[in-house]
Amino acid sequence: MQGITKNDLIIRIGGEGGEGVISVGDFITQACARAGLDVYTFKTFPAEIKGGYAMYQVRASTERVYNQGDIFDVLCAFNGEAYNMNRAFLKPGTAIVYDSPSDFTPDIPPGVHAYPIPMTQTAKELNNPRAKNMVAMGALSVLFNIPIESLREVLTTKFSRKGEEVVQGNLKALERGRELAAALKKTDPWTIGTPKSKQEVIVMSGNNAIGLGAIIAGLDFFSAYPITPATEVAIYVAKHLPKRGGTLIQAEDEIASISQVLGASYAGKKAMTSTSGPGLSLMSEMLGMAFMAELPCVVVDVQRGGPSTGLPTKHEQSDLFLAIHGGHGDAGRIVLSVENVQDCIDLTVVAFNLAEKYQCPVLLLSDGSLAFSTQSVPCPNPANYKLVERKRWNGEGEYQRYKFTEDGISPMADPGTPGGLHIATGLEHSESGLPSYTSANHEAMQDKRFSKLKTVVNDVAPAEVDGNGTADLGIIAWGSTIGVVREALQRLRADGYNVKGFYPKLLNPLPVQQFEDFGASCKRLLLPEVNFLGQLAHFVRAETSLRPESYTICGGMPFTPEMIVNKVKEILA
């Protein structure tokens, strides 16, 4: 069987929820990563629990991959619905592997390479009807050169807990799928390339990586409330935090979660919660108290489609207004946003460090696409992370919790510290913490709380500038849109366009000078983001002299590189 090696291959698997779509995707992802390929996955599933169309897309490459890609090269359809859902994306050259005989007969468009595989029938013949997905995976592995040794290893490891019989049953179905595919004539050009080198990697979803980052950062206390698409952060932490002696509680609502977090923080511990937009709305009042009482805390918002209940399982970047300004009164926060799984680990550590140093809430924005996207990242070494602890009172003199200091940061005293008795209150207060409503005091205290945030910009790595010199067009991107822009810029440059990218991770306080410097090097600016209002564009226009052109979509899906490429070409035409 011959194929032209394509170093970058996208396989989409679609079927009914519960048919093993997700496991096949996971196995292929794990096997590719184990073999040394870079992987990036993308999944969608229905908001309902039973049935419905489930989709898992794996992008594997010998080069670094930054996003889910434009569209798939290979479709594996477990049923008619999966075929119909993707029928419109089939183009000349695409390969399709589908269940046949089955309840559907696909009308293969011209130029599409079709490989019928009797998935259901073979699984039945093997007296293992649940192994339909293994037959499919076997066929895919032969047709597209998925590293088979790694595939057998991950499959064996995964099923070993269920006993030798289950392992053998699944391996047998896998091999049968391989035989069936080997008997077909391969006509398409798609074949996964051979990895150049094998690096020590881990494979994690964005949500799990945030959990890991928190544990590396020294998390002591986590309060959880279930919400799609953030729940997996809590699930990961629930599993591993007790090993480090930490505490996880599931609260009765998000208000209780953030309240418990502030209680734990007052008690001297590193505390966090994770949620999505609706939960963050509920937390707004308590986040104001965290700012007022100067209590460190980390809140993760895995954004989903809004407003209101919105599109719970879909992707959107529309909580930036809420994250920066949600809540009453003038309240400050630090807001970070993550691009990929690597950021989910690294910036969660940064979030804790900033919370501890600045004694204020730190919000970390992730999004629905990144939440479930699994990516291979270099195996982190915990010793490489610098951890920051809050400044604590040294016991000298009379303790004043909110003492005016040069940098606005007043030492804290954990309960149990002799002489450190004080009150943390949401009322405006004097240096000692007692209520004080005088004009002079309120102005001085607001100034203290805000001015301490002036140096935050120095504690976060500068926004990455992608490209050099003066560009005809610069793209400002945030969150997982950054990965899409990276690839779009590569393609545009290959086509002779002079373009640059700017990727801020610190969104509040906005690193204004970095924006200005970037803007000065570009003739025009474009700011693509997945929300209706153009939320980052709004802040950039308000806080800098830049006037980026807003490019917004809000269809529940991330941008593709192709969309960005087309938009840029349209602008520069």
Next chain:
Amino acid sequence: MNAPLQPHTHFNKVDFKPKDFKDEKTPAFWCAGCGHYGVLTGLLRALSELGVDPNHLVSVSGIGCSSRLPYFVNSYKMHTLHGRAGPVATGVHLARPDLAVVVSGGDGDGFSIGGGHMPHLARKNINITYILMDNHVYGLTKGQCSPTSREEMKAAVTPYGGMEEPLDPILYMLTYGATYVGQAFAGNAKLGAKLIKEGMEHNGFAFINLLSQCPSFNELDTAVSFRNACDELDPAHDISDLNAAMNVVTAAKKAGRIPTGLLYKAERPALHQRMAELVKRVGGHKDYDLKKIIDLSRP
């Protein structure tokens, strides 16, 4: 980190008189004749009898007249948001189970805006002491009906009289699974002190309802009317019998009486103990090798 600790590590540490537990910087500033003074007196007496080290005591409150109480107590303290004292105190306690944590707040704070939290403090058996300072009215906003106000109360937002059935905090807490439930008239500081002291010694969630008159905004429930309506529990009352406790309360309610004393007490592991067991079961400790956790995500 959050090691399992004996619940009462910091008791019997000081030989303080009740007045030594007063915060010198902030004398109590409720209205003259307010029942809350009686609550404070009872609390200070309980703290003195327990000999609790103020450095390891955390007083937590929400918003309302009663929620000013922590200011007057010599301790670490948090004056939080309306209705949220319970979950904040939960966080303090679970993060540092060695600390003694006391919550105080009003009927509106605890059973209206904060009502959603009460079942979970009780059923989870959070090892804190919750003192409800129940004056059947919103005082800080100058007199509106609260969830415990009498139906007939005429107040600022009910100028023609109320229309709603009041709830009984005691019945709720018994139903929610609180493991220590007591009630007293705030003016009976002796009984209040006894209930608070035993509540703080109790391993688990202790709920104490102290009926407290509001001379400024509640004409229906006065110190005299509260005192006259209170009946101390029959010494033969079985505090381990949940049904008996419910029956006493419902019978008294019908008769327009208020049963006082310890109504119910049960022994059940508190949540922090269950959590400590979990940490032990997984072999958890603060130096657990992070690499072992990271390695689980290798492909």
